[in-house]
Amino acid sequence: QAGLTQPPSVSKDLRQTATLTCTGNSNNVGNQGAAWLQQHQGHPPKLLSYRNNKRPSGISERFSASKSGDTASLTITGLQPEDEADYYCSAWDTSRSAWVFGGGTKLTVL
Amino acid sequence: DVQLVESGGGLVPPGGSLRLSCTASGFTFNSHSMNWVRQAPGKGLEWVSSIDGTSGYIYYGDSVRGRFTVSRDNPKNSLYLQLNSLRADDTAVYYCAREDVNWAYGMDVWGQGTTVTVSS
Numbered sequence: 012q013a014g015l016t017q018p019p020s021v022s023k024d025l026r027q028t029a030t031l032t033c034t035g036n037s038n039n040v041g042n043q044g045a046a047w048l049q050q051h052q053g054h055p056p057k058l059l060s061y062r063n064n065k066r067p068s069g070i071s072e073r074f075s076a077s078k079s080g081d082t083a084s085l086t087i088t089g090l091q092p093e094d095e096a097d098y099y100c101s102a103w104d105t106s107r108s109a110w111v112f113g114g115g116t117k118l119t120v121l
Numbered sequence: 122d123v124q125l126v127e128s129g130g131g132l133v134p135p136g137g138s139l140r141l142s143c144t145a146s147g148f149t150f151n152s153h154s155m156n157w158v159r160q161a162p163g164k165g166l167e168w169v170s171s172i173d174g175t176s177g178y179i180y181y182g183d184s185v186r187g188r189f190t191v192s193r194d195n196p197k198n199s200l201y202l203q204l205n206s207l208r209a210d211d212t213a214v215y216y217c218a219r220e221d222v223n224w225a226y227g228m229d230v231w232g233q234g235t236t237v238t239v240s241s
Contacts, residue, residue: 046227048166055216055231056158056166062226099166103225108180110156110168110225 015040015100017113024121027090031116033083033100039111045083045100047076050115056099060085087118095120123147123230125217130235137207141235143200143217148230151175151195154220156228157202159213159237169215170202173224185211207239 016034023029033045044062058067060076073088083100100113129141143155157169170191171180179191190203200217214236218228 043225048228050166055233056218056228057231058227058229060227061221061223061229067229097165101166101168101227109182110158110171112158112166112168115165 014111015045015102015113017098017100017116019114020117020119022119022121023090025090025092029087029090029094029118031085031087031098031100031118033085033113035081035083035102035104035111037081038106039102039104040078040083040100041081042105043103044078045076045102047074047083047085048099048101050097050099052096059098062102090120092120094118123219125219125230125232127215127217127232127235130215130237132238132240133207134241135208135239137239139204139207139237141202141204141215141217141237143202143232145198145200145219148219150193150198152222154178154224155193155200156218156220157191157200158216158218158228158231159211160216160234161210161213164213167213171220172200204237207237209239211237212239213237 046062047060048056050056064076097115124146151174154173156171172191188206192201214234216234217232219230
């Protein structure tokens with residue numbers, strides 16, 4: 012299944028702000044929104060944001076999600092070394108009755 | 122604590138079968154849809170299958186439909202994935218993931234994963 016589109020990599024300096032994007036279509040991100048996951052090497056993914064852009068309990072306020080049309084965004088402020096990870100977006104596709112994932116963005120904190 | 126623990130992975134030859142299990146604890150299992158998501162070595166996440174709390178709605182990804190079967194046993198707080206006709210490209214870490222009670226809001230709890238290797 013065709014997935015959501017994410018840039019493969021993003022690099023930002025320590026304490027700066029990174030904005031990661033995720034583009035889908037009207038059947039998924041456009042009408043369902045996107046959830047965001049963080050995955051550190053060798054670990055399972057962790058949910059950072061629900062599709063309604065709300066954070067689960069325990070997730071730092073430095074992570075915020077938004078959506079405009081068919082594109083969802085995850086903004087991470089005050090970048091820290093521990094933010095270096097892979098970030099995935101996911102959305103339910105109503106035309107396929109399937110979850111779709113983005114290919115992931117590798118965030119490097121310089 | 123809310124927890125998911127997968128088991129059943131291993132080495133299997135092409136064309137073989139395997140049954141994965143996921144045992145849940147710390148939450149009301151039958152209130153949540155459950156998913157299997159896999160990750161091939163060095164690759165991204167790929168959704169495999171979803172099953173709702175009553176097993177009334179079941180969905181599969183295109184690459185596994187007709188070969189894999191998802192099921193659950195709510196009294197045992199367990200989720201299963203039967204893998205048949207396995208191929209080399211099914212090699213991956215298989216994660217069990219819980220969906221939030223609000224359907225399709227996101228997968229908010231993940232297990233540590235179990236590794237399936239398909240090779241002769």
